Amino acid sequence: MxxxxxxIYTIDDIARELGVSxxxxxRAISGKGRIxxxxxxxxxxxxxxxxxxxxxxxxxxxxxxxxxxxxxxPKDYVATDFLFFKDCMNGICEVASAHDYDxxxxxxxxxxxxxxxxxxxxxxxxxIIVSRAVVSSKIQKYLKNCREPFVLIGPTSDPEIPFxxxxxQEAGKELTSILLMKGMRHLALLGGNESxxxxxxxxxxxxxxxxxxxxxxxxxxxxxxxxxxxxISDAVSKLYEAGADGIVCMDDVICxxxxxxxxxxxxxxxxQMKVASMYDSKNLEYHNPPVTSIKFDTxxxxxxxxxxxxxxxxxxxxxxxxPLNYQVILRESTQ
Amino acid sequence: MxxxxxxIYTIDDIARELGVSxxxxxRAISGKGRIxxxxxxxxxxxxxxxxxxxxxxxxxxxxxxxxxxxxxxPKDYVATDFLFFKDCMNGICEVASAHDYDxxxxxxxxxxxxxxxxxxxxxxxxxIIVSRAVVSSKIQKYLKNCREPFVLIGPTSDPEIPFxxxxxQEAGKELTSILLMKGMRHLALLGGNESxxxxxxxxxxxxxxxxxxxxxxxxxxxxxxxxxxxxISDAVSKLYEAGADGIVCMDDVICxxxxxxxxxxxxxxxxQMKVASMYDSKNLEYHNPPVTSIKFDTxxxxxxxxxxxxxxxxxxxxxxxxPLNYQVILRESTQ
DNA sequence: CTGAAAGCGCTTACAG
DNA sequence: CTGAAAGCGCTTACAG
Numbered sequence: 143m144x145x146x147x148x149x150i151y152t153i154d155d156i157a158r159e160l161g162v163s164x165x166x167x168x169r170a171i172s173g174k175g176r177i178x179x180x181x182x183x184x185x186x187x188x189x190x191x192x193x194x195x196x197x198x199x200x201x202x203x204x205x206x207x208x209x210x211x212x213x214x215x216p217k218d219y220v221a222t223d224f225l226f227f228k229d230c231m232n233g234i235c236e237v238a239s240a241h242d243y244d245x246x247x248x249x250x251x252x253x254x255x256x257x258x259x260x261x262x263x264x265x266x267x268x269x270i271i272v273s274r275a276v277v278s279s280k281i282q283k284y285l286k287n288c289r290e291p292f293v294l295i296g297p298t299s300d301p302e303i304p305f306x307x308x309x310x311q312e313a314g315k316e317l318t319s320i321l322l323m324k325g326m327r328h329l330a331l332l333g334g335n336e337s338x339x340x341x342x343x344x345x346x347x348x349x350x351x352x353x354x355x356x357x358x359x360x361x362x363x364x365x366x367x368x369x370x371x372x373x374i375s376d377a378v379s380k381l382y383e384a385g386a387d388g389i390v391c392m393d394d395v396i397c398x399x400x401x402x403x404x405x406x407x408x409x410x411x412x413x414q415m416k417v418a419s420m421y422d423s424k425n426l427e428y429h430n431p432p433v434t435s436i437k438f439d440t441x442x443x444x445x446x447x448x449x450x451x452x453x454x455x456x457x458x459x460x461x462x463x464x465p466l467n468y469q470v471i472l473r474e475s476t477q
Numbered sequence: 478m479x480x481x482x483x484x485i486y487t488i489d490d491i492a493r494e495l496g497v498s499x500x501x502x503x504r505a506i507s508g509k510g511r512i513x514x515x516x517x518x519x520x521x522x523x524x525x526x527x528x529x530x531x532x533x534x535x536x537x538x539x540x541x542x543x544x545x546x547x548x549x550x551p552k553d554y555v556a557t558d559f560l561f562f563k564d565c566m567n568g569i570c571e572v573a574s575a576h577d578y579d580x581x582x583x584x585x586x587x588x589x590x591x592x593x594x595x596x597x598x599x600x601x602x603x604x605i606i607v608s609r610a611v612v613s614s615k616i617q618k619y620l621k622n623c624r625e626p627f628v629l630i631g632p633t634s635d636p637e638i639p640f641x642x643x644x645x646q647e648a649g650k651e652l653t654s655i656l657l658m659k660g661m662r663h664l665a666l667l668g669g670n671e672s673x674x675x676x677x678x679x680x681x682x683x684x685x686x687x688x689x690x691x692x693x694x695x696x697x698x699x700x701x702x703x704x705x706x707x708x709i710s711d712a713v714s715k716l717y718e719a720g721a722d723g724i725v726c727m728d729d730v731i732c733x734x735x736x737x738x739x740x741x742x743x744x745x746x747x748x749q750m751k752v753a754s755m756y757d758s759k760n761l762e763y764h765n766p767p768v769t770s771i772k773f774d775t776x777x778x779x780x781x782x783x784x785x786x787x788x789x790x791x792x793x794x795x796x797x798x799x800p801l802n803y804q805v806i807l808r809e810s811t812q
Numbered sequence: 813c814t815g816a817a818a819g820c821g822c823t824t825a826c827a828g
Numbered sequence: 829c830t831g832a833a834a835g836c837g838c839t840t841a842c843a844g
Contacts, residue, residue, distance in 0.1 A: 152821055163831045168823060175824085178829055195598040200821035203538055203836050210581070210601075217567055224559035232552055235584045239592065244581045244601055246545070249570045257574070263530040266545075266579055428706045428734070430741065487837055498815045503839060510840080513813055535837035538820045 151194045160188055171196060198242070209243050211451060212267040212290075214258070217249040225423060226440055227273065230295065233444025234271060241457055243268075253280045262288050269451045271295065293451040295443060297339030304454065306446040306466070308438040310340050313468045314347025314420050315354075317436050318390060320470060321418060322355050326388040330363035330381040332374060332400055334392045341366070344392050344420050360384075371399050378403040388416035388476070394423035394435070401429055417475040431474035438468045486529045495523055506531060533577070544578050546786060547602040547625075549593070552584040560729070560758050561775055562608065565630065568779025569606060576792055578603075588615045597623050604786045606630065609675065628786045630778060632674050639789065641781045641801065643773045645675055648803045649682020649755050650689075652771050653725060655805060656753060657690050661723040665698035665716040667709060667735055669727045676701070679727050679755050695719075706734050713738040723751035723811070729758035729770070736764055752810040766809035773803045 149155075157164040162181065169175040170185035188194070202208050213234060215227065231245075238245050246267055248257045258281070261267060267290065272281070274296035282300060285292050294305035321329060331348050334341045345366075352359045363386050365377040378400060381389065391397035397419035401411070409415050411431055419426055419435035426433040443466055449459045484490075488506075492499040497516065504510040505520035523529070537543050548569060550562065566580075573580050581602055583592045593616070596602060602625065607616070609631035617635060620627050629640035656664060666683055669676045680701075687694045698721050700712040713735060716724065726732035732754035736746070744750050746766055754761055754770035761768040778801055784794045 153823095154821075164822080165824080165831055165833095166829090169830090172823080176829055181829080195600075197821050198599045198601055199534060199538055199543060200836090201823075203534055203838090204821080204823040206836070208534060213582075218563075224563070228553075228559070231582070232584055235582065239583075239595060242599070244583075244599070246579045247548075247566070247570065247582050248579075249567055260574060264533045264577070264579070265530075266533055430737070488839095489837075499838080500815055500817095500840080501813090504814090507839080511813055516813080532837050535820090536839075538822090539837080539839040541820070 151192055153196065156185070156188060156192075156194060160184060208266050208268050210246050210267045211238055211243050211448070212246045212248050212261050212270045214248050214250050214270060214272045216273070217251040229440035230273060230444035230447075233441035233446075234448045235444075236441075237445050237448040237452070237459065237461060240461075241452055241459065243452070250281070253278050255281065255284045258284060258288070262290060268455050269293070271447050271451055291451065291454045293447050293454070295447045297343065299339060304450055306443055306450055307340075308443060308466055309468060310343035310420070311347040311350070313436045313438070313470070314344040315350040316347075317418055317420060317434075317470050318348050318351035319355065320472070321388055321390065321416065321476065322351060322357055324416075324476065326416060327357065328360055328363060328384075328386045328388070330377075330384075330386040330389045331365065332368040332377060332389060332391045332396050333364070333366040334396060335369050336366050341392060347420075348390060360386075368396055371403070374399045375403045375406070378407065378409075382407070382409060382415070386415070388418070391417065391419045393421040394419055394426050397421075397426060397433055397435070398429070401433065412475050412477050422471065427473070429475075434473045434476040435471055436468050437471055439466055442466050486527055488531065491520070491523060491527075491529060495519060543601050543603050545581050545602045546573055546578050546783070547581045547583050547596050547605045549583050549585050549605060549607045551608070552586040561756075564775035565608060565779035565782075568776035568781075569783045570779075571776075572780045572783035572787070572794065572796060575796075576787055576794065578787070585616070588613050590616065590619045593619060593623070597625060603790050604628070606782050606786055609673075626786065626789045628782050628789070630782050632678060639785055641778055641785060643775075643778060643801060644803060645678035645755075646682040646685065648771045648773070648805070649679040650685040651682075652753055652755060652769075652805050653683050653686035654690065655807070656723055656725065656751065656811060657686060657692055659751075659811065661751060662692060663695060663698060663719075663721045663723070665695075665712075665719075665721040665724045666700065667703040667712060667724060667726045667731050668699070668701040669731060670704055671701050676727060682755075683725060695721075703731055706738070709734045710738045710741070713742065713744075717742070717744060717750070721750070723753070726752070726754045728756035729754055729761050732756075732761060732768055732770070733764070736768065747810050747812050757806065762808070764810075769806060769808045769811040771803050771805055774801055777801055 153164045153167050156167050166177060166181060167185050169177045170182045198209055235245055248261055250257050270290050270292035272292055272294050282298065282303065294303055297307050298305050333345055349359060362384055363381050368374050368377055374396065389400060391400050400417065404411055404415060411417050417433055419433055422435040422437040426435050446466060449461050449463065452459045488499045488502050491502050501512060501516060502520055504512045505517045533544055570580055583596055585592050605625050605627035607627055607629045617633065617638065629638055632642050633640050668680055684694060697719055698716050703709050703712055709731065724735060726735050735752065739746055739750060746752050752768055754768055757770040757772040761770050781801060784796050784798065787794045
């Protein structure tokens, strides 16, 4: 009686074959509404036997949901961020699919909001996850006027915006503490752009460690907005002359530039200068020498972002909200 | 009269306000079916004025389409592939959104087909693009039994499967030929992971060039699975001692690691050793010296994959089907 | 050229 | 506990 090798059942087919109403079938599947145990079992058995899967799109239309989540990614990003995005996406997809949501990706070109407009107009998603590096204040402002709920990955200064972020301050403190405990007394800091929140958090962690151990911070060894080779090269010369015994870099890119400055100036690492980074990347692992750094749980970050969004969407994610954690990895550069 | 600041119109609202039937509105929008010019203009004007956008999900349900395309990505991939996936995704998304399709990503873990099963069961996509590195024969077989149409990015030996691919073998042959014609006679090869198809194609290109020019290949200079700094460093020492006069690296990451090994060992490029890469990246361009390599049009590859799938889905992509090409860029490293 | 009606495959008050 | 009916927002034969 089947037309093809494998018939796709609808809820109507099932209702007819079982001699019940489709209301009943729907209830057996969703678990909502009262239904007799016997009836439910019959329906469920039939469904299992015939491998019936409800049409998610039709359900979505009736419920005014899509079961899709958009992930905003930057159209262009530097190689260093690759690991971050991959791990993050894995985390997001994992929890999304566990809740039968799918991820629609949208590539955002700089501050161009046209792709976001399109997303909103098409109404194919229930919410948006905005990944780090897409988050400019212009984009944030645009999103707030959107009707779509959203979650940011990365810091935000706007208290109304839900976000998830790494424990930058705690991690920065821990890394710094370890260096201090290893005996360094004149730590320099190469900080990133001060307009980023993450810069502030990491800086604070650096200060916290000094304070806790009662070791003074030498302000002359602190260089913020060190986001290009020239500034860094200059800073490295100065801090070396000022007698620094170690350099804490706020991220892997700064650290790479710092390492090549040191190489250029023939300052030996770790003999003449220790180096550590507050953000890990494969690069640092393979540097010569390998660089001590903090490894964040990026997959976990993606998971948390998705969980948070699902909560906003009214789902009840069963996943435990584990605090995001990190590891300090001590490599040759601080030995 | 509006409940919210911005009312979302449905096709019913428009029909009512305009005193026509929703059939008419639908026709004005879709352009299908006969409709008077005057009526159409009225409808279109109203739509524009009120910024009406049809509900894509509802349309999909009626048309039995989803306007979604799945992109299968490997859950884990090495750094080497990062640029490839990014560019590819950009190309795919570009074409897709020009045709009002969205991309749903699905992370495939090795040969685990459960994510593909889920995609199929949920019926949220009209077709699938399978990116390189996901394509195992097991996955191919599974997909052929799926009801979803699909296109592969990367090579396949199955003539029934639609695919797009870079001309890896031809390009590898061309690059190698040029080096041989420049007089090198002892070319070493640093190859990637042998489980990837692309590794085989590039290796074959390397062999083809030698064969065509009647120059023997020295098997002692061939190192496969050279995907980390240690292996590469070791290989570089060996091939140098074995008298190699040039190194062909299968991709940009291998090449970067190769270059830093050479620098460490104080082997001068290009004086003592020529270096070339079978896959370009910004890195290589900015290396010191800049490295000769093959530049593929990866964005174009993604575009073609999407165009091909859209054709299979019965769309009429206006994009021109330009043959995928590559450039050999000769830089200082082989001079 | 235009419209009433049925349908896509579900959900969900409402009534019994 | 169960079902008939209306509805989600569209499309598309069919009839005029």
